[in-house]
Amino acid sequence: MDRSDAAPFRQLIDSEPAVLRAGAEAALDHVAGLGDRGAGVSAGALVALENFDEPLPDEPGDGSATLTMLAEVGGPATMASPGTDYFGFVNGGTLPVALGAAFVTAAWDQNGALPMMSPVAARLHRVTRRWLVELLGLPAATEVTFVSGATMANASCLAAARDALAAEAGWDVPADGLLGAPPIEVVVGAGAHTTIGKSLALIGLGRDRVTTVPSDDQGRIEPGALGELDLPDDRPVIVCAQAGEVNTGAFDPFVELVDWCRSRRSAWLHVDGAFGLWALADPGRADLVAGLTGADSWATDGHKWLNVSYDCGLAMVARPGALRRTFTASAGYLPPATGPGDTDSPFETPFEAPFEAMHHTPQSSQRARQIEVWAVLRTLGRSGVAELVRRACDSAGVLAEHLDGAGFEVLNDVVLNQVLVRWGDGRTTEALIDAVERDGRLWCGPTQWDGETAMRLSVSSWRTSPDTARRAAQVLVELAEGVGR
Ligand SMILES: Cc1ncc(COP(=O)(O)O)c(C=O)c1O
Numbered sequence: 001m002d003r004s005d006a007a008p009f010r011q012l013i014d015s016e017p018a019v020l021r022a023g024a025e026a027a028l029d030h031v032a033g034l035g036d037r038g039a040g041v042s043a044g045a046l047v048a049l050e051n052f053d054e055p056l057p058d059e060p061g062d063g064s065a066t067l068t069m070l071a072e073v074g075g076p077a078t079m080a081s082p083g084t085d086y087f088g089f090v091n092g093g094t095l096p097v098a099l100g101a102a103f104v105t106a107a108w109d110q111n112g113a114l115p116m117m118s119p120v121a122a123r124l125h126r127v128t129r130r131w132l133v134e135l136l137g138l139p140a141a142t143e144v145t146f147v148s149g150a151t152m153a154n155a156s157c158l159a160a161a162r163d164a165l166a167a168e169a170g171w172d173v174p175a176d177g178l179l180g181a182p183p184i185e186v187v188v189g190a191g192a193h194t195t196i197g198k199s200l201a202l203i204g205l206g207r208d209r210v211t212t213v214p215s216d217d218q219g220r221i222e223p224g225a226l227g228e229l230d231l232p233d234d235r236p237v238i239v240c241a242q243a244g245e246v247n248t249g250a251f252d253p254f255v256e257l258v259d260w261c262r263s264r265r266s267a268w269l270h271v272d273g274a275f276g277l278w279a280l281a282d283p284g285r286a287d288l289v290a291g292l293t294g295a296d297s298w299a300t301d302g303h304k305w306l307n308v309s310y311d312c313g314l315a316m317v318a319r320p321g322a323l324r325r326t327f328t329a330s331a332g333y334l335p336p337a338t339g340p341g342d343t344d345s346p347f348e349t350p351f352e353a354p355f356e357a358m359h360h361t362p363q364s365s366q367r368a369r370q371i372e373v374w375a376v377l378r379t380l381g382r383s384g385v386a387e388l389v390r391r392a393c394d395s396a397g398v399l400a401e402h403l404d405g406a407g408f409e410v411l412n413d414v415v416l417n418q419v420l421v422r423w424g425d426g427r428t429t430e431a432l433i434d435a436v437e438r439d440g441r442l443w444c445g446p447t448q449w450d451g452e453t454a455m456r457l458s459v460s461s462w463r464t465s466p467d468t469a470r471r472a473a474q475v476l477v478e479l480a481e482g483v484g485r
Contacts, residue, residue, distance in 0.1 A: 008060040019063035026071035038440035039086040045076035082461055084468040087444040090275045090304050093461030098308040101375035105368055112368035115354035121368035122354040128370040131377045136280040137293050139318045145360045146369035149313040150274035153299030155199035156315035160322040161268040162203055165236035168266050174326055178204045185237040186210040191219030193272055196240050218413060219245035221252045226260040236266040243292055244276020247447050247456055249416030254291030269295040275304040282389040288415055307462045308372040323360040392417040392459040395469035399457055402473035411454055419457040424485030426452035435479045442472050
């Protein structure tokens with residue numbers, strides 16, 4: 001008997017169109033309902049999650065019914081982060097074309113690891129790399145890889161940096177490991193994002209084995225701070241800078257950092273630009289981003305400000321071959337790695353070679369994340385991405401202005417999409433954040449700033465506009481007046 005005709009599998013085949021339709025309809029209904037609900041989750045929706053605590057079924061069931069349950073019980077317990085009024089963390093929304101591309105890509109079920117597993121993924125990788133390099137003004141030879149998020153992008157770039165600097169000192173880290181390797185100094189700003197520490201820990205350079213240089217009141221590395229360092233001239237050094245401090249959105253002084261790194265015998269400047277890197281796409285922000293493209297590597301996210309779905313991080317490295325040195329893998333069943341930097345490549349220019357993602361990233365099998373990024377870039381174009389950035393920054397400006405006018409203390413220079421405020425002191429700010437959560441119309445979270453609680457608003461969804469931001473600010477003022485100071 002053909003096992004594919006056994007009852008459960010026959011049923012899976014027969015119900016496939018209905019199940020897919022149920023999934024697509026649930027998705028459409030959810031998105032259509034975003035405008036009619038608050039940003040938070042009601043107490044009732046949280047209680048209803050208990051419905052998921054069922055025994056594991058013994059027998060196959062109806063896939064459409066499973067999706068209906070998912071939508072009915074799960075949907076209301078989602079944060080409306082793709083909506084207009086969610087300002088928590090730095091969580092972007094999803095552009096319609098990104099979501100559509102995600103549907104198609106999921107249906108294709110392509111393994112983006114190698115061109116032979118997905119020719120379309122490899123070709124769209126090549127196009128997307130070229131477009132990103134143009135859009136952001138990065139050096140022409142920059143390699144772009146897609147990983148799960150900015151944390152892994154930071155770790156991937158820093159691993160490539162570690163191995164490149166060790167190679168300059170005559171040591172092969174991928175082959176011989178770090179024990180006995182020549183020392184590499186790591187310099188971080190006091191305002192570095194926590195994922196830099198996590199990345200350094202992951203790649204064996206150590207979270208605490210770093211030299212921390214002071215940051216100013218916006219979390220920027222202090223001008224002149226690197227010049228004060230007393231490092232032996234021949235010591236390789238990785239400098240971890242950032243474009244977009246997670247509370248304030250501030251940028252490090254890149255012109256100076258680039259100059260300092262270039263003055264050293266062996267140095268690598270890495271930039272964590274999880275959201276801020278997209279400022280490069282807006283010609284109006286040239287002052288803010290000055291020097292940024294002179295770094296050696298950049299980490300950013302697609303799932304934050306570019307508004308593609310999770311999980312999409314981008315690790316970008318200006319030195320050809322560096323990612324491959326770190327991440328290449330070989331096995332009898334795999335084709336030998338080729339790519340940028342190959343001298344014996346049959347391709348005239350390095351980037352004509354089909355991109356082998358698994359030899360340039362920590363993963364082997366991988367989602368073809370570039371497809372959503374390609375879809376967004378093709379649909380928005382250069383000016384559309386610039387407008388995505390501007391719209392969020394303008395909305396942040398409206399929030400700040402309105403809140404300032406209502407007696408909030410705005411704690412940051414609003415140079416990007418982040419607004420940091422306090423209502424009264426830390427205690428009354430906490431009370432306001434609780435009130436916002438209970439109210440449910442908006443969502444914004446706490447942070448610690450200057451040793452006290454502050455409230456952080458990040459404008460990262462394409463749906464938020466200066467008008468919706470004004471309305472959100474009015475809600476915040478109303479709730480703040482209820483809390484008092
Ligand atoms: C500056 C910065 N770096 C890194 C990250 C980590 O990004 P992800 O959560 O995508 O790994 C974030 C997240 O907000 C961030 O703001």
